[in-house]
Amino acid sequence: MRTSEEIYHRVRWDTRFDPARFVLGVAQRGTVPKRVPLPRFTPGGDIPWHRVLFIEADGEVVWDRSSGVDRIDATEAGRVRAPRRLPSPYFVSRTPYAFSAPDAAWAPVSEDAPAPAPSSGPLTLLTWNTLWDRYDSDRIDTARRRPLLLDALRAADADVIALQEAEPALLALLSAAPWVREGYTLGADPAGRDVADCGLLLLSRVPVREAGLHALGPHKAVAAVVVDGPGGPVTVAATHLSSDHSPDGARRRDAELADLATGLAAVEGELALLGDFNDGGDTPQDRLGMTDAWSRVHGPDDRTPTFDPSVNPLAAVSSLTGRVSRLDRVLVRPEGLRPASAVLLGDVPAPDGLYVSDHFGVRVELAADAAEEAAETDPAEEARAAGIVRRVAAALPEGRVHLAGSRRMGCALPGADVDLVAALPGAVDLPGVRLRLAAALPDAEGPREVTGARVPGLRFTLDGLGVDLVTVATGDLTPAAAVSRRAELGGAAATALSAVSDAEAVLAAADPHRAAFTRLAREVKGWARARGLDSAPCGGLPGLAWSVLAARTAHESGDLPPLPLLRHFFATWAAWDWDRAAGLDRPEGPDGAADTVVPPLTVLTPTAPVRSCTTQVSPAGRDLVAEELFRAWEILESAPDSGPVPRAQLHAPPPLHARHAAWAIVSVRHGADEGRFRGRLLALLAALAEAGSPDAHAWPRPCGADASHVQYAIGLGRTPPDGARLAEIGARLLRGIPEAGLRRADRAQAPDLR
Structure with missing residues (x-):
């Protein structure tokens, strides 16, 4: 029979065993043995080996001193069940x-x-040094700051939160918060000693596969979790290196970085290291061979500080030098993930001037990389979009604000709107929401309520991007549960909330080729935009429809190189029988019946309530889409597989002069009137079809504008109505839109549309 010391070291160093699943029974005088988790036992410490009476794994006794049991090699108890990524x-x-x-x-x-369900879409990470209460407690107002911190963390809407200088009191507040309980997993036992010992706390709302801790020295450590990210597991580690308050701080940081470099080199796959590195230079990323996400997004010359004693009184209290520094970082090992956005949190004080902490938080979004994505995305625009989501969520803290649409799926084209769905408790007071947003977002431009929508909504422009905010009243349901339990809220609310689940389902359906889907969806949507096929209000296909078709293609053939995959997309859908519905799975109708005939063209939404997202496509519109798909297929068939995508040919303007014998030019005022006109476009196209122009087609983007008005062009097809009939249609359908005008233009006066 081996000794308890031998068994301990066998479990501790043999990679086939998981130490977290072992417990030691330690003798106590006059009472039952004390149960000590093996990772908490200190060899050579206060407890001598002879007091270890038994050792259990997964509730099974594998070693027992009194009975002589020693069966650690004869059982599966305590064994690692899957290869670990934390070595x-x-x-x-x-x-x-x-x-x-x-x-x-x-x-x-x-x-x-x-x-x-694993995470789909980008993985958002947040690091924040929360300023513990050990020093200068009479000058940092912790009792008032903690509620501000909890509100800020909730509003950040991050998948993984890494906190430094956390204390048991903060852990207790977080573990009692309903939004944490409902949505997050803690990286360690909340009743354990880890937070008290090293001040590190990890929370994740995406599945956690494993967790671990490594001590770097007294009160210094690196904590890690392995989570499900876009495309597979991601190791997210958090640390807090020694500061210059510590004796010989620079030497200690150097030793800690050397320790980290050795340990993290053995971590396979995607890796992100978050925390306070107490170094304002490039030493941490250089020593670790990692990339600074902030520099990747904003450029190597951007030195935006995260610790600024010149503006933050809390930083002034703790600073030794008054130096402004970027101490807090998100470092990534550049493999299959790339930083898509990086923003500061907590850099604006509360109305009374109080900051959340002496450090600002850093929120980074990591997206699946793809061979050609870097040239097609604008990191600065993605950062602005992420900032918009964060600011709107902060303005509506009682609700849950979800990003939807192409930006959630990672396939947004430049300038795309930021589509948001806000689940708000009780009933929705839209004018009140508008006033609150106006107060919280004073730089928002042109805010207006959306009329005619199934659920209340607002549209505005913020930081140069259009924002489409849909609000859903959740009644007695908590906003956090609204998406998963949307059917309980009625048809309109369920449809609005399904925009969130639809985006997630599209990403999941693209597996195992999400990167290929992102690239393909952008290519297809860029082509559809250039050819005028991308707007549902104008009778085209919405972005969701193109994304559904791209996801299905990527799932089936995503291992193809980019150009052959694009060719396969157009070949598949050009030859599709549009008497059948298309969706992520086998063809089916909205009622679930296989091969249901749903003319003229149906693409099904991925999640309940399942419905067609292409009801606006007319028979002529279907024919136009089919014609354009065949044209693109023919262009790609003649392109060599090894060459680039022939975008100049694919994106060439359509032959509008040949398609339309005359045009209707509509002029409306900027702002709400433009929205009202676009809301009536389908009715206008239907009226034109009744008047003998079934192939009328509205160009999705303005063809001209001045300081007060914007112009849209509607091609009237090969058999346009005469001037009198067109005037009658315009007068009827534009009624109630002040200063709206409609004039006829013949082929020679056709606008130049791009």
């Missing part, structure tokens, strides 16, 4: 904890429990 012995295993509502307590996450 042992560098990382000591920790057990993630999730809140159990039935038990009203935090409970270990069982390895056997079915995992939630």
Whole structure:
């Protein structure tokens, strides 16, 4: 029989065992043995080996001193069940904890429990040094700051939150917060000593596969979790290196970085390291061979500080030098993920001047990389879009603000709107929401209520991007549960909330080729925009429809190179029988019946309530889409596989002069009137079809504008109505839109549309 010391070291250093699943029974005088988790036991410490009476794994006794049991090699108990990404012995295993509502307590996450749906779309990470209360407690107003911090963390809407200088009191506040209990997993036991010992706390709302901790020295460590990210597992680690307040701080940081470089080199796959590095230069990323996400997004010359004693009184209290520095970083190992946005949090004080912490938080969005994406995306625009989401969420803290549409799917074209769905408790007071947003977003331009929508909404421009905000009243449901339980809220609300689940389903359906889907969807949507096929209000296909078709193509053939994959897309859908509905799975109609005839063209939404998202496409519109798909297919058939995508040919303007014998030019005022006109476009096209112009086609973008008015062009097809009939249609359908005008232009006066 081996000794307890031998068994301990066998478990601790043999990579086949998971130390987090072992417990030591330690003798106590006059009472039952004390149960000590093996990772918390200190060899050579206060407890001598002879007091270890038994060792359990997964509830099974694998070693027992009194009976002579020694069966650690004869059982599967305590064995690693899947290859670990946090290598042992560098990382000591920790057990993630999730809140159990039935038990009203935090409970270990069982390895056997079915995992939630994996993350789709970008992975958002947040790091924040929260300023603990150990020093200068009479000058930093912790009691008032903590509620501000919880509100800011909730509004950040991050998938993984990494906190430094966390304390048991902050852990208690977070673990009691309903939004944390409902949505997040803790990277360690909330009743354990990890937070008290090293001040690090990780929270994740995406599935946590494993967790671990490595001590760098007294009160210094690196904590890590492995989560489901876009395309697979991602290791997210958090650390807080020694500051110059520590004796010989620079030397200690150097040793800590050397330790990290050795340990993290053994971590396979995607890796992000977050935290306060207490170094304003490039040493951390250089020593670790990692990329600074902020520099990747904003450029290497951007030195925006995260610790600024010149503006933040809390930083002035703790600063030794008064130096402005970027101490807080998100470092990534550039593999399959790329930083898409990076923004500061907490850099604006509360109305009374109080800051959340002496450090600003850093929120970074990581997106799946693709070979050609860098040339097609604008990191600065993505950063602005992410900032808009954060600011709107902060303005509506009682609700849950979801990003939807192409930006959630990662396939937005330049200048695309930011589509948001806000689930708000109780009933929605839209004028009140508008006033609150106006107060919180004073730089928002042209805010207006959306009329004629199924649920209330607002449209405005912020930071140069259009924002489309839909509001949904959740009644007695919590906003956090609104998307998953949307059917309980009625048809209109369920449809609005399904914009969120639809985007997630499209990404999931593209597996295992999400990067290929992103690239393909952008190519297809760029082509559709150039050819005027991309606007549902104008009788074209919405972005969701093109994304559904691209996701299905990527799932089936995403291992093809970019040009052959694009060719396969057009070949598939050019030859499609549009008497059948198209969707992510087999053809079916909205009622679920296979091969249901749903003319003229139907693309189904991916999630309930399942419906057609192309009801606005007319028979002539279907014929036009089919014609354009065939044209693109023919162009790509003649292109060599090894060459670039022939975008100049694909995106050439359509032959509008040949398609239309005359035009209707509509002029409306900027702002709300333009929105009202676009809302009547389908009715206008239907009236033109009744008047003998079934092939009329509205160009989706303005063809001209001045300081007060904007112009749209409607091609009247090969058999346009005469001037009198056109005037009658315009007078009837533009009634109620002040200063709206319609004039006829013959072929020679056709506008130049791009």
